[in-house]
Amino acid sequence: MSSQGSPRKEGLAYDPDQDPEEKREIRRNYRSLHKTIDDPHVDHTAVELETKVERANELFQNVKNPQEATLDSAFLVKTATINSRKARGLKFGTGVFDVDNFITKLTAFMGGYRPPEDAASDNSDVEEDDAPLEWAKIGRRALAKSRRVPAMGYMLGPLSLPQKQRAPHKPREKFEKNKKDETRPQELREEDIQRSENETTKNVAAVAAVLESVEKINLFKLVTNPASFAQSVENIFYLSFLVRDAKVAFETSEDTGEPVVFACEPPSDEDRAEAVLLKRQMILEFDVATWKRAIEVFDIREPFIPTRARAGTRLGKQWYG
Known part of the structure; x- marks a missing residue:
């Protein structure tokens, strides 16, 4: 197949600048090869498969990109699968080696058994005794196939092993x-577990109370706790509930461009029925770097939302944070 467009780079296994028309032609030829062996009802001979593999080798001379190389690999896998299936289905002669038939013929060859037709042709009424097998006869026949001297050690085989x-x-x-070494698990009774009240509801109400004391406030000044990054994230979490319930509004200041929040009255049911209210969602990215930057830019020294005590749960005589 002749290449088109710009001259190929000799000796280069990967060429991203290969002519697109040449690549399309290679793919078309590979797909044609795939179609010839994809039909499961067609029994391909070994010669046909060899011809197709040689054709794939010719096409591979112009392959310079992964997509065409993938087609070549897939074709070889399909060809190998067909060859493997044909090899498993091969039969030599009449099929499986018949041991009983071999022993019968071997015995007849050494004179120990006569086929029925030979026995029928014998007119003698006297039954002859079983003659000993002529092992020398089979030995002379085997000698014509091998010059190896038999040894007694090979006759013993695995029987010589103790x-x-x-x-x-x-x-x-x-x-x-040892029951003394056993450690019994700590038994917990109902009064040992102190159920705490819903911390989320209480903290959301606390944030709402703080916002009612101011008119408008910078978002970062409100939620940032300079002493705790974790509580700063929690403040954003609690504030999101108020924004969702339309109890807090969020906007950008026209004067400074800062994000500000302020408390507001949620719309009544009549307002909801008369006006078409659209819900808007916002994703606020707040990581450690943003937290440190907010403290530096807005000069936050004290938290606007008071720092909360660390919650804990007592199980038995121990506390778990």
Whole structure:
């Protein structure tokens, strides 16, 4: 296949500047090869498969990009699968080797058994005794195929190995645990677990009370706690409930461009029915770097929302934060 467009780069396994028309032509040829072997009802001969692989090798000479190389790999996988299936289905001669038939013919060859047709042709009424097998006859025939001298060691084979004696069965000893070493789990009673009130509801109400004391406030000055990054994130979480319930409004100041929040009256049911209210969602990214930057830019020294005590749960005689 001749290449088109700009000349190819010799010796380059990957060429991102390969001519697009040339790549399309390579893909078309590979897809044609795939169609010829995709039909499961067609029995491909070994010669046909070899011809197709040689054709794929010719196409691979112009492959310079991963997409075309993938088509080549997929074609080789399909070809190998068909070859493997054909190899498993091969039969030599009449099929599986028949041991009984082989022994019967071998015995007849050494004179120890006569086929029924030979016995029928014998007019003698006297039954002959079983003659010994002529092993020398089969030995002369085997000698024509091999010059190797037989040795006695090969005749013994695995029978010369001493038989392993099985150890007498011993009953397994029952493992008894030392009850002194056992540690009983701590028992908890109903009065040991102190159920705390809903912290989220209480903290949302606290943030609402703080906002009622001011007209408008910078968002970062409100939520940032300079002593605790975790509580700053919690303040944003509690504030989001108030914004969702339309109890707090968020806007950008026209004078300074700062984000500000302020308390407001939520719309009544009549206002909701008369006006078409659209819900808007906002994602506020607040990481440690933003927290430190807010403290520096807005010179936050004290938290506007008071620092909350760390909550804990008592289980038995121990406290867990």
